Amino acid sequence: MSFYYGQIHQNGVVNLKQNELLTLNRLLWSIFQDSTVNAHFNTNGGNVSITSTFSTNNIFTISENTIVAPSNTGGGLSGFKITSPTAFTTITINGDAFPSNVQGHYSLITLYSASVVLKVDDVNNNVESNDVTIYPNPVKNMMTISSKKENLKSYKIFDESGRLILSSPLRGNEQNINFSSIKRGSYVVSVETEKLTINTKLIKE
Missing domain, CATH: 2.60.40.3080 (Immunoglobulin-like)
Known part of the structure; x- marks a missing residue:
């Protein structure tokens, strides 16, 4: 199921809260990185665990709850699985400040599917x-x-x-x-x- 498509800019914060009658325990993300940006993930279900699902040129690395992109790269596309120890309804993505002019510095993030835990x-x-x-x-x-x-x-x-x-x-x-x-x-x-x-x-x- 498709949930979100957007950008993280300088000091950007994205809050996603699904409004359906369900809770989530796993999200799959694809990220296109144009320049330097780190994305920090947090949920209301506890600390997240991030694993890589695919990458076009291996430009992204994972550090605890953060997807780290290197500087001075021409961009790339990667996918990640983000899991939480308990079911959650809200996920927050924080973007780091950019070291220089913000124009041209962005990251596109698409949540393209999720596994669902329905609770009575x-x-x-x-x-x-x-x-x-x-x-x-x-x-x-x-x-x-x-x-x-x-x-x-x-x-x-x-x-x-x-x-x-x-x-x-x-x-x-x-x-x-x-x-x-x-x-x-x-x-x-x-x-x-x-x-x-x-x-x-x-x-x-």
């Missing part, structure tokens, strides 16, 4: 929105997902620990899901339509 306590208990209805709730055997305005694309069901239990593509604007094999408890149902994603708490009796 973080999800709105209302199972009906203006677009998607999930019923009955509580459910015993069959659950129905219905969309009023657009076609359904997929659904995912997570348990209380965030583990994926069921998932499948959807077609049309209504479909029944067999819930009989799921044990009793609280779950999160994430439904994706053509334009939005609905996350809701569901009780299995």
Whole structure:
């Protein structure tokens, strides 16, 4: 999922806070560096760990929570995985001051995907929105997902620990899901339509 595309300038600070009903524990970033800039990453889930996923010319290095770019380089593209010990909703990126004229000194940062941990306590208990209805709730055997305005694309069901239990593509604007094999408890149902994603708490009796 695409979240952000922007620049860090001199003494720049970028705060990203996703507004969906979910928390995150891993982010994947791609960075294009035009000149000298260091990017410091912090989350509200604890100290981050950074590992490299790819690089076009190995110009970036990693130092604890910082991605370090060397001076006097023609630029390059690299990817990184940023993890936190606990799930987080906000990440802050601080850019260092530049040693000379700020014009031409910048770094482009794109968050291009994220792994998601859905927590039952973080999800709105209302199972009906203006677009998607999930019923009955509580459910015993069959659950129905219905969309009023657009076609359904997929659904995912997570348990209380965030583990994926069921998932499948959807077609049309209504479909029944067999819930009989799921044990009793609280779950999160994430439904994706053509334009939005609905996350809701569901009780299995």
